[in-house]
Amino acid sequence: MTFTTMRKFNFLLLFALMAFASASLLTSCGDDDSTPPPPDPNPEPDTTKFTDPRDNQVYDLVYINGTTWFAENLNINTNTADTTSYYCYDDKPDNCDVLGGLYNFYAAKVACPAGFHLSTQEEWDALIEFAGGRGEAGKALKEGGSLKFNALLGGVRFSINGMFTGRNEVGNFWAISETGDSFTAQVQETSDGIGFSKDSGRQNARCVRCIMD
Secondary structure, X not given: OOHHHXXXXXXXXXXXXXXXXXXXXXXXXXXXXXXXXXXXXXXOOXXXXXXXXXXXXXXXXXXXXXXXXXXXXXXXXXXXXXXXXXXOHXXXXXXXXXXXXXXXXXXXXXXXXXXXEEOEHHHHHHHHHHOOOOOOHHHHHEOOOOOOOOEOOEEEEOOOOOOEEEEXXXXXXXXXXXXXXXXXXXXXXXXXXXXXXXXXXOOOEEEOOEEEO
């Protein structure tokens, strides 16, 4: 075999090998019938923190059953020169740093930062159902519970006498209905259940949990 003939033979062999490889690749791709799964209609957001631009306070967030909640009690001072609507337990600012603030209902309605809102009656109903129902939900929602909601037991302040009570024993969280009625969700240290009922004591000060819009 001459040198020229050998070069032609090597070229044809190389061309044949390349054609075979391309055909194999196309066949392999054509045989793949797998399709990607559909996107999650309620994907968990990447963020687990939120910085309130009003005072640069940073809050933990938790994603539960399609809803992003504050995983901490709100703590923004809503007091004005004419109105007191925000309190720290026993009137000690350090308690707000740990447990969050206590708000009357009128302040609670507007206290959440832009992009968030006061948790509603319907959202609490859905949360309680997802957490196991009223007889069991408190266990999952309390600090250290499985849902990481961390329902801090910040107590309550009664407006009639200015008395604070219930710290580390009970957490009372404001909720609002579609018609503007006030509700309270109550989590107790000594119970796995959770209470949720209409509340007419709007001047009493309770905890606030915000929800992403």
